[in-house]
Amino acid sequence: MKMFRKQIGKLSVVSAHLQRNPIAICVSSRTAEMSTKVAPASEAPPINEFRTNVTNPGEHSALQVAKFYTIPAEQKKQIFTGGGLPKQYEQQIKTFTEACLMVRSPGLELLHYIKNADLTKPAVRYVLYGDNGVGKTLTMAHVLHYGALNDFLLVHVPWAPNWMKRPKEASNSASQEGFIDLPFDAAAWLVHFKNQNAQLLQKLQLKTSKEYVWSKRESTPAGSSLIELVEHGVARIKYASETTAALISELKLLATNGQCKIMVAIDGFNAFFHPITRIFSDNKQRVSPDRITLTQPFLDITSYDWTNGVCVLSVDKIAMTEGYMDSYMPRYLLGKEGFEHLDPFVPIQVSNYTDKEFLSYINYYLDRHWISKTPPGFENQLKFMSNMNPYTLMQLVRGL
Numbered sequence: 001m002k003m004f005r006k007q008i009g010k011l012s013v014v015s016a017h018l019q020r021n022p023i024a025i026c027v028s029s030r031t032a033e034m035s036t037k038v039a040p041a042s043e044a045p046p047i048n049e050f051r052t053n054v055t056n057p058g059e060h061s062a063l064q065v066a067k068f069y070t071i072p073a074e075q076k077k078q079i080f081t082g083g084g085l086p087k088q089y090e091q092q093i094k095t096f097t098e099a100c101l102m103v104r105s106p107g108l109e110l111l112h113y114i115k116n117a118d119l120t121k122p123a124v125r126y127v128l129y130g131d132n133g134v135g136k137t138l139t140m141a142h143v144l145h146y147g148a149l150n151d152f153l154l155v156h157v158p159w160a161p162n163w164m165k166r167p168k169e170a171s172n173s174a175s176q177e178g179f180i181d182l183p184f185d186a187a188a189w190l191v192h193f194k195n196q197n198a199q200l201l202q203k204l205q206l207k208t209s210k211e212y213v214w215s216k217r218e219s220t221p222a223g224s225s226l227i228e229l230v231e232h233g234v235a236r237i238k239y240a241s242e243t244t245a246a247l248i249s250e251l252k253l254l255a256t257n258g259q260c261k262i263m264v265a266i267d268g269f270n271a272f273f274h275p276i277t278r279i280f281s282d283n284k285q286r287v288s289p290d291r292i293t294l295t296q297p298f299l300d301i302t303s304y305d306w307t308n309g310v311c312v313l314s315v316d317k318i319a320m321t322e323g324y325m326d327s328y329m330p331r332y333l334l335g336k337e338g339f340e341h342l343d344p345f346v347p348i349q350v351s352n353y354t355d356k357e358f359l360s361y362i363n364y365y366l367d368r369h370w371i372s373k374t375p376p377g378f379e380n381q382l383k384f385m386s387n388m389n390p391y392t393l394m395q396l397v398r399g400l
Helices: 002-020 022-036 075-078 087-096 105-115 135-147 161-165 183-204 225-236 237-256 269-273 293-299 328-343 355-367 378-386 390-396
Strands: 068-071 099-102 122-130 150-155 263-265 310-315 346-349
Touching: 068 075, 075 099, 075 135, 075 183, 075 346, 087 099, 087 390, 099 135, 099 355, 105 122, 105 135, 105 346, 122 135, 122 328, 135 263, 135 310, 150 183, 150 237, 161 269, 161 310, 183 225, 225 237, 237 293, 269 293, 269 328, 355 378, 355 390, 378 390
Parallel strands: 122 310, 122 346, 150 263, 263 310
Antiparallel strands: 068 099
16 A cells, blocks of 8 residues: 555656646657657668658659758759858758758649650740749759759859849950950859769760850860860850850750750849849949840740750849839739740749648757747747748747
């Protein structure tokens, strides 16, 4: 009887402790569950419910929706060293020491179209659109990862508005009167192109179709490798914009001849059709995007006059300057000229998180111990304050 009373006393103490500490209840229940469901030593530990071990985007399906997958460090370095991920997301990757992307429905829809596309037909244009902060850039990153793993040459512009709003340097074009060159931005893009495609270019051994004369003493002969063409533009920054135009022209020709396949990915594509830029000409007037020498090559490669490729473009309100942010719909952001340039295209809307995606995001942060204090109902508070907008939610839980 004494022993029975002692056991009752111990149980009452534990019960009181659990009532005072709700987090202990969770820990206690998880411990009990683990004690009753011990996996055999030979089995691998199960993957977390918010993660998937399928790291190849080509194998993602509805089973992986709202789950995080990890991009290997070498692939992340190859694809995104020159940009392509939001700055705050890059900081998060450094903090958590892993590059994780959530598999979302718009990305799966886009991958389904690309995998089933007939590349012998003219290049199809896909346009990602949605409100600010919904994840258009990360959806594009998911597709870029697929392209890099499936032997697509990547023609990727991480954020086109940077050229129109914050160029590193602007100068008058030597080859086109009345045009403006962005030599350092063009050279940086060529470096980005080389980093993303160096291995594939080495494997394909693609050659130029004609001679390019840069000056009386400098030229790139016909039959030179594309890597030589790129390296010329990087070494001679003065000709970087012209080299970019030559490279784009050669890529279109090579793809149409069936020697390679290309994935064009341009974030903030509507910046090319904005009425003005923040670049000034010699007479102190703002120039329009069509007077920037970098604009035309990327308009050329997003037209439908070539084959063996796909174009993944995004339109964004913040790609425009003040006064042009009333709507996120493609027709408004592209304007008449831009809409007609892309028409026909396949629109793909990216929206805020679903309930499942939101819970997966919260669980990931709990797993990383980024969220440590969890009072009852904290998820509902975050859901209300962020309206389940991915960027707003990231801002709310960021470090001080």
